Amino acid sequence: MSGEVVMARGLTRVYQEEAVPVHALRGVDFSLSSSEFVSLSGPSGSGKSTLLNIVGGLDRQDEGIIELDGEELAPLSEGDLAALRLRKIGFVFQAYNLVPVLSALENVEFILQLQGVGSAERKERAGEALKSLGLSELQDRRPGEMSGGQQQRVAIARAIVTNPVLLLADEPSANLDSETTKELMELLRNLNETQGMTIITATHDPMVMGYAKRQVHLRDGTVERDEVVTD
Amino acid sequence: MSANLAFQLSFRNILRHRRRNAMLFAAVAVAVLGSSLSMGLVRGWQYDMLDGVVGNLTGHIKVHAPGYLDDPGIQRGFELASDYQPDVPSEDLMGWAPRISVPAVILSERETRGIQLVGINPSAESISFLDKVVIDGENLSGPGDGRMIIGKELARQLKTRVGLRLVIMTQGSDGLTRERGFRIAGTYDAEGTGLEKAYVFSGLQTIQSLLDTENVTEVSIRLNEEPKKLSIQALLVDFFIGLEVMNWEELNPQAAGLYLFTDSIIYIFFFFIMGALIFGLVNTLIASVMERTKEFGMLRALGMNRRTIVLEVVIESVLIMTFGMIFGLVLAYFSFLGLEDGLNLGVWAEGLESFGMRAVLYPIMRVDDFVTIALMSLFMGVLASYWPAKRATRITPLEAMRG
Ligand SMILES: Nc1ncnc2c1ncn2[C@@H]1O[C@H](COP(=O)(O)OP(=O)(O)OP(=O)(O)O)[C@@H](O)[C@H]1O
Ligand SMILES: [Mg+2]
Numbered sequence: 003m004s005g006e007v008v009m010a011r012g013l014t015r016v017y018q019e020e021a022v023p024v025h026a027l028r029g030v031d032f033s034l035s036s037s038e039f040v041s042l043s044g045p046s047g048s049g050k051s052t053l054l055n056i057v058g059g060l061d062r063q064d065e066g067i068i069e070l071d072g073e074e075l076a077p078l079s080e081g082d083l084a085a086l087r088l089r090k091i092g093f094v095f096q097a098y099n100l101v102p103v104l105s106a107l108e109n110v111e112f113i114l115q116l117q118g119v120g121s122a123e124r125k126e127r128a129g130e131a132l133k134s135l136g137l138s139e140l141q142d143r144r145p146g147e148m149s150g151g152q153q154q155r156v157a158i159a160r161a162i163v164t165n166p167v168l169l170l171a172d173e174p175s176a177n178l179d180s181e182t183t184k185e186l187m188e189l190l191r192n193l194n195e196t197q198g199m200t201i202i203t204a205t206h207d208p209m210v211m212g213y214a215k216r217q218v219h220l221r222d223g224t225v226e227r228d229e230v231v232t233d
Numbered sequence: 234m235s236a237n238l239a240f241q242l243s244f245r246n247i248l249r250h251r252r253r254n255a256m257l258f259a260a261v262a263v264a265v266l267g268s269s270l271s272m273g274l275v276r277g278w279q280y281d282m283l284d285g286v287v288g289n290l291t292g293h294i295k296v297h298a299p300g301y302l303d304d305p306g307i308q309r310g311f312e313l314a315s316d317y318q319p320d321v322p323s324e325d326l327m328g329w330a331p332r333i334s335v336p337a338v339i340l341s342e343r344e345t346r347g348i349q350l351v352g353i354n355p356s357a358e359s360i361s362f363l364d365k366v367v368i369d370g371e372n373l374s375g376p377g378d379g380r381m382i383i384g385k386e387l388a389r390q391l392k393t394r395v396g397l398r399l400v401i402m403t404q405g406s407d408g409l410t411r412e413r414g415f416r417i418a419g420t421y422d423a424e425g426t427g428l429e430k431a432y433v434f435s436g437l438q439t440i441q442s443l444l445d446t447e448n449v450t451e452v453s454i455r456l457n458e459e460p461k462k463l464s465i466q467a468l469l470v471d472f473f474i475g476l477e478v479m480n481w482e483e484l485n486p487q488a489a490g491l492y493l494f495t496d497s498i499i500y501i502f503f504f505f506i507m508g509a510l511i512f513g514l515v516n517t518l519i520a521s522v523m524e525r526t527k528e529f530g531m532l533r534a535l536g537m538n539r540r541t542i543v544l545e546v547v548i549e550s551v552l553i554m555t556f557g558m559i560f561g562l563v564l565a566y567f568s569f570l571g572l573e574d575g576l577n578l579g580v581w582a583e584g585l586e587s588f589g590m591r592a593v594l595y596p597i598m599r600v601d602d603f604v605t606i607a608l609m610s611l612f613m614g615v616l617a618s619y620w621p622a623k624r625a626t627r628i629t630p631l632e633a634m635r636g
Pocket of ligand 1: 017018019024025026044045046047048049050051052053206
């Protein structure tokens with residue numbers, strides 16, 4: 003059934019910051035099967051974002067191998083990586099997820115437009131994605147007219163409208179209160195359970211971790227624990 | 234697809250910053266208006282000058298016998314068939330005039346002056362300044378008219394007037410001196426230019442019989458469009474074998490140089506005004522791009538390529554340029570309508586006349602000048618935005634999002 007969505011072996015990443023090298027990742031092995039919901043946790047600076055960015059094709063490792071959906075990323079050009087992100091990954095960032103001059107519907111739609119989907123199909127799919135997350139009544143609002151939680155939910159709608167193989171959410175709830183965070187995480191869990199969406203989140207927040215079925219704990223750029231949570 | 238998106242985003246962003254973009258828009262409009270007006274006025278001056286040169290009996294193209302220019306005289310005349318018609322497409326030809334033009338001396342009771350005696354066919358002279366001058370008294374009635382018309386200034390210097398008779402002496406085709414009395418039919422007013430002192434006109438046939446010749450010394454050809462002069466000159470060269478066929482630039486290199494110089498003045502104006510505008514435009518675009526660093530980083534992280542981002546910024550700039558330019562051109566158009574009766578240079582008029590300019594300047598807007606302004610503005614819009622846009626995409630999406 004479910005193939006490997008992510009396969010990482012011996013990933014290292016060193017940032018050269020003013021002569022002092024920062025070892026963000028020191029040899030990380032990490033695999034992820036389809037329909038998994040993983041939470042990356044660990045102290046600040048442990049390498050969560052770095053790992054997530056390499057998996058998502060936004061950053062490159064210095065050593066090791068990374069494959070996404072069976073395709074090795076290292077040989078890809080910058081343009082190929084951008085195309086791969088567009089086709090295969092749904093991103094939910096911590097902030098600045100939405101284009102301020104576009105409505106909620108248009109913010110979901112434009113990613114399909116980038117994929118070359120025709121206008122009618124675009125509108126329909128974007129409308130459906132918003133509806134499935136209970137956001138239909140917000141579709142004409144611009145980001146400035148929505149709360150932080152609403153904006154993050156629209157970002158999730160945009161992330162899933164392309165049917166990506168993987169949804170990446172780096173601290174999606176960092177700017178949200180706990181009530182809104184709960185709603186957001188329930189939404190992600192629901193996506194994972196009903197649609198089999200493969201999800202990786204990175205967070206400090208124990209409540210956010212609690213929604214994932216698998217916990218990968220990083221420390222100093224290595225995997226300290228990797229465990230499946232059983233209810 | 235992504236071009237559509239870039240267009241949509243550009244348009245929305247322009248509307249989002251209405252105030253800032255309205256000011257840019259107004260600046261573009263004013264700059265375009267300013268360049269159009271200055272171009273039009275300089276063009277007007279340039280055309281005025283050309284008109285003066287071409288209308289000075291020169292025409293766009295003139296045919297002489299070899300050597301006539303160095304030593305004008307009836308010995309250097311040539312035969313022109315009585316049924317001659319220039320072999321020039323009729324839509325290009327404004328008109329043509331055969332003439333005899335020889336040096337002569339005019340004598341009044343008290344004064345003597347050296348002049349150029351020109352035998353003309355008055356109806357053919359619609360192509361020269363004679364068509365526009367005001368004549369006191371009567372004009373010549375035809376090529377056989379035995380009277381003359383002289384300039385107002387010459388009449389003043391000779392202390393003579395319409396109706397009186399003066400003697401003109403010149404050399405006949407046999408080299409011997411001829412002398413004949415001419416009654417003044419009228420005096421012409423060439424706005425005080427040197428023409429008034431230099432040229433005395435009589436009927437072509439009258440002068441031919443005075444000089445004992447069937448020949449003419451020149452054929453002057455005026456075209457509807459100046460730029461056609463070279464191709465038509467080539468046609469005439471083939472016809473007038475053995476004669477000199479020259480265009481106005483060759484006949485008057487000084488004026489030609491000035492004409493060319495004027496062309497560059499037009500562009501100097503344009504680049505000065507537009508340069509100032511571009512400076513403002515680039516600054517505004519840099520600010521607007523910097524503001525959106527995170528947004529651009531996010532879009533690229535999602536998979537939008539650099540080209541689309543650059544396109545968005547360039548379209549934004551070109552849109553502002555286009556609308557400002559259209560508005561500026563419309564303003565310019567109405568300003569030109571308002572100036573149709575000419576711009577009176579009033580107090581400066583006297584100084585300017587000594588440069589061969591008239592007191593009233595008629596701005597001229599050529600369609601190709603409008604098009605040049607439009608295209609250059611767009612090109613500058615692209616140029617001004619390309620660099621800020623490139624700069625915006627130089628950093629990686631991650632760096633951009635981190636801010
Ligand atoms: N672009 C960069 N340049 C230099 N150093 C970097 C860069 N990105 C990350 N680092 C460093 O690499 C290490 C790992 O960073 P990373 O962002 O992956 O940690 P994190 O686990 O996501 O932390 P947080 O919980 O604070 O988000 C940190 O020490 C960080 O300072
Ligand atoms: Mg992080």
